[in-house]
Amino acid sequence: MYPFTLEQPTTLADAAQLAAGGAKLLAGGQSLLASMKLRLSAPGRLADISAIKELSGIRRDGNALVIGAMTRHIDVAGSAEVKAAIPALAQLAAHIGDRQVRAMGTLGGSVAHNDPAACYPSAVLGLGASVHTTQRKIAADDFFQGMFSTALLDGEIITAISFPLPKRAAYIKFNQPASRFALVGVFVAQTGSGVRVAVTGAANGVFRHRGLEDALNRSFSASAAAAVAIDASELNADLHASAAYRANLISVLTQRAVTQMLA
Numbered sequence: 001m002y003p004f005t006l007e008q009p010t011t012l013a014d015a016a017q018l019a020a021g022g023a024k025l026l027a028g029g030q031s032l033l034a035s036m037k038l039r040l041s042a043p044g045r046l047a048d049i050s051a052i053k054e055l056s057g058i059r060r061d062g063n064a065l066v067i068g069a070m071t072r073h074i075d076v077a078g079s080a081e082v083k084a085a086i087p088a089l090a091q092l093a094a095h096i097g098d099r100q101v102r103a104m105g106t107l108g109g110s111v112a113h114n115d116p117a118a119c120y121p122s123a124v125l126g127l128g129a130s131v132h133t134t135q136r137k138i139a140a141d142d143f144f145q146g147m148f149s150t151a152l153l154d155g156e157i158i159t160a161i162s163f164p165l166p167k168r169a170a171y172i173k174f175n176q177p178a179s180r181f182a183l184v185g186v187f188v189a190q191t192g193s194g195v196r197v198a199v200t201g202a203a204n205g206v207f208r209h210r211g212l213e214d215a216l217n218r219s220f221s222a223s224a225a226a227a228v229a230i231d232a233s234e235l236n237a238d239l240h241a242s243a244a245y246r247a248n249l250i251s252v253l254t255q256r257a258v259t260q261m262l263a
């Protein structure tokens with residue numbers, strides 16, 4: 001790890017000022033500190049945002065669930081509010097990494113980092129959520145821009161994410177057994193504007209599968225999902241799984257999600 005200075009702002013205004021001055025935000029540290037230890041990243045100045053009270057917490061706002069960016073995975077997993085409103089989101093959080101990762105990792109950190117195998121981006125995209133920042137509100141469809149890339153500008157801080165309540169939703173992930181990231185994960189939601197299917201782990205970033213969405217909008221059944229051919233040509237292939245294997249997982253996990261939602 002290279003040397004750095006650590007700031008610990010207690011207000012969002014102070015954090016925004018530090019970020020605007022080039023400080024790198026430190027949330028749960030589960031991705032950032034690992035990359036610094038490996039010397040893949042060398043920020044000279046960190047701003048630890050964990051003491052900013054307004055960034056944490058879970059609340060209902062009409063037909064949406066608003067979760068603060070610094071809310072830890074463990075708190076989303078255990079929240080009675082989340083379990084009642086969007087049980088699939090609590091389930092997703094409960095199966096991120098291991099106990100330590102869930103105790104430290106945060107919703108905002110996960111979404112800002114946008115690891116192509118992370119779980120939360122699929123929920124944000126699948127539920128058609130909005131990302132609230134210090135500067136604006138960004139629709140999920142515009143937020144994720146490929147591997148480790150988002151619409152966030154330099155110095156922009158995610159403050160919360162607003163998840164519209166779906167009629168039903170499910171997230172099914174096939175774990176990469178060593179890391180527990182998604183080898184493939186599929187988030188299916190029946191929303192007011194139709195079915196949304198978001199896939200993580202399979203490509204260079206989370207994406208919606210329009211073929212599955214169209215089929216499930218016509219007939220919300222596992223057999224309708226099974227009839228959709230999944231194109232493997234743009235999917236990842238690595239030592240863990242071929243592109244064809246990932247394509248098959250997208251189909252199978254979508255069918256399982258639909259079956260779970262219909263149960």
Ligand SMILES: Cc1cc2nc3c(=O)[nH]c(=O)nc-3n(C[C@H](O)[C@H](O)[C@H](O)COP(=O)(O)OP(=O)(O)OC[C@H]3O[C@@H](n4cnc5c(N)ncnc54)[C@H](O)[C@@H]3O)c2cc1C
Nearest residue numbers: 027028029030031032097105106108109110112119158180
């Ligand atoms: C062993 C292991 C297993 C894991 N398994 C999974 C898994 O199964 N599923 C999964 O989804 N994830 C998994 N993760 C990742 C985990 O969820 C991380 O917590 C997450 O990716 C990053 O969140 P963080 O709070 O730790 O962010 P940090 O590491 O602190 O920050 C990550 C990046 O986001 C930026 N950032 C942080 N907060 C904000 C904000 N509010 N606004 C703007 N930018 C911000 C930081 O500057 C940094 O660039 C795993 C991690 C590990 C180490």
